[in-house]
């Protein structure tokens with residue numbers, strides 16, 4: 001069953017510290033190049049359990065848990081990095 005909530009990562013806050021990547025048990029997060037910097041991004045929404053450990057681990061408040069359908073819509077609109 002897909003997770004009800006998925007992480008939405010704010011690239012403006014993300015420092016690419018990698019903490020969220022390290023705590024994600026199913027390994028569905030990774031750091032992606034975005035221009036000259038890297039930003040954490042959700043690679044596999046279907047594999048995300050919605051556990052929110054990435055949000056808890058982020059020291060910079062860059063991760064929000066959002067309802068899965070709105071996360072997908074925001075991603076399609078190019079407004080957030082999932």
Ligand code: SF4
Pocket residue numbers: 006007023024025026027028029042047048049050051052053054055
């Ligand atoms: S909510 Fe849990 S499973 Fe999903 S990306 Fe964050 S740490 Fe990984």
Ligand code: SF4
Pocket residue numbers: 009013014015016017018019020021039040057058059060061062063
């Ligand atoms: S823990 Fe926060 S700042 Fe660090 S890589 Fe993940 S989203 Fe970016």
